[in-house]
Amino acid sequence: MRKILIVGAGHSGLHLAHGLLNHGYDVTVITGQTSIEIRTGRPAVTQLTFPTALEYERELHLDFWSAQAPQVEKFKIHLYPPGGDPPIQLTGRTGRADQYTVSIDRRVKMADWLEYFEDSGGKVVIHGVTLSDLDYFSRMFDLIVVAVGHGELGALFDPDPGRFTGARPRVVAQANIYDVAADPGEDETIGWAASTAEAGNMILTPFLTSEGPCHSLFLGDKRGGPMDAWPDRPRPEEQWRRMRDLLSKYAPDYYERVRDASLVDGNSTLVEHLTPQVRNPVGVLPSGGLVLGIADVVITMDPFVGQGWNHSTRCARSYLASIVEHGDRPFDAKFLTDAFERFWEYGLPVQHWAAMNSGLWEQPLPEHFTEMLAGATAYPEIGDRWIQGWDYPPDYQNWLYDPVKARAYIAQVAAANKHR
Amino acid sequence: MSYRKRRGSRIRPYTFTGGRTRSRHPLMVQTLVSTADPSNDPPAKLMPESQRIYVLCRETRSVAEVSAELKIPLGVAQVLLSDLAELGLVYIHPTITGNSPSENQVLERALRGLERLFQ
Secondary structure: OOEEEEEOOOHHHHHHHHHHHHOOOEEEEEEOOOHHHHHOOOOOOOOOEOHHHHHHHHHOOOOOOOOOOOOEOEEEEEEEOHHHOOOEEEEEEOOOOOOOEEOEOHHHHHHHHHHHHHHOOOEEEEOOOOHHHHHHHHHHOOEEEEOOOOHHHHOOOOEOHHHOOOOOOEEEEEEEEEOOOOOOOOOOOOEEEEEEOOOOEEEEEEEEEOOEEEEEEEEEEEOOOOOOOOOOOOOHHHHHHHHHHHHHHHOHHHHHHHOOOEEOOOOOEEEEEEOOEEEOOEEEOOOOOEEEEOHHHOEEOOHHHOOHHHHHHHHHHHHHHHHHHOOOOOOOHHHHHHHHHHHHHHHHHHHHHHHHHHOOOOOOOOHHHHHHHHHHHHOHHHHHHHHHOOOOHHHHHHOOOOHHHHHHHHHHHHHHHHOO | OOOOOOOOOOOOOOOOOOOOOOOOOOOOOOOEEEEOOOOOOOOOOOOHHHHHHHHHOOOOEEHHHHHHHHOOOHHHHHHHHHHHHHOOOEEEOOOOOOOOOOOHHHHHHHHHHHHHHHO
16 A cells, blocks of 8 residues: 655645545645644635535535535626726626535634544644655655645745746735625625725635634735735734725725624634745655645645635645556656646646736726626626636636637627527 | 624534544654553564664653654654554553543543552
């Protein structure tokens, strides 16, 4: 039985760990936090699980929450143009008629996945891993996958600027809140997302924490932008007050929904800085042993596009397929590089889409883009395809970026509707 | 306005009820470990480090002691011990973490310790 070590109990590491366990591998997860420490610790940036990722989790029996979580069937997008004009709006389904998206508190999800992994026969060791540990481990295991990107282990994976050039340092402020006012005429489970010309992005999504359902509000901006209002590390109530102030200025529709909301008890706010980038996926240990980085160890996504967990699920699933198909052959440098390149076929188009979103307002909106927005208002299927692109962003290259393809698609939808 | 603070809306953490075979004793630095059958020699198929742990733990040791005594990194000692426990060769003693649902355990251990002192 092949022995595999996974360093880090995050979303990608645990998804892969469960997948390998299901295939009969001897899997050890080593992580710095116990499940109780995860459960009671600080929040993380809120993530969405889109329908396809949710299906993948169900295949591994990892979806424990769908029955309790708000089932987000629709999302509404607001694009706030320069000059304070009213936003352009777009609504669509997050999946097919029988599908939905969920958003689960990382503390609930990772703690449960870690305990379930141990109960399923996986080995869990609680220890912050050092490079000297890893050097030793490279003799004891057939394969080491690194799933934590901070500290001295992160330094194993050099930035690879050749992969992607759209990096913009970001600041994120977030709050989990109760008593958000309904979107008139819409179901309570609808999610909202905004992109503004003058500040950054907002995401307001129904969310499941250990305290039950609530909303999670995300404000993201460039470092030093108008919504980077947290240099003095304000306390939670003050941060929440400033978040509402910023919404009243840059996204008044959002302000109207949250003006009477209040913070969820306990650790319910965060401020985080991050720089999107892509790193070399293969790390070399001092002794020459090799380790493979996964998901956000290798790719830090721009948080504007809400793809963190979609990326980590798809990366874990892609690595799992590569590992299983490799059989008993050694996990050498070529295998590790190929495993990443296979995932990157999906990852690269997602970066293109993230880059488009990151720089949306740096020039006037292209004409075909505005035409598509008008099309989405006229024909619900365009809005649906737009929102469902979050589930599988490579689809956008088939119809949104290129003016010729975009206009052909609008014409096709218009013709189909005329014959109805 | 339906997502509001409500008593009893807390979601229950995952619990595995159908036939868990071992209790969850996390291997912490201070966790005590001992060889399950101290009179036996270590199985020859074990890695040399694991054999040394097997011999050392004929007397109960903490994970930190095992690491220091055998000069292997702490994380490595934990992984080797977890493998030995999986094979049933090493016993991991329950550690009082402060999060234990039954603090009686703590009191009983203290009581037993006091009894030993005054025997």
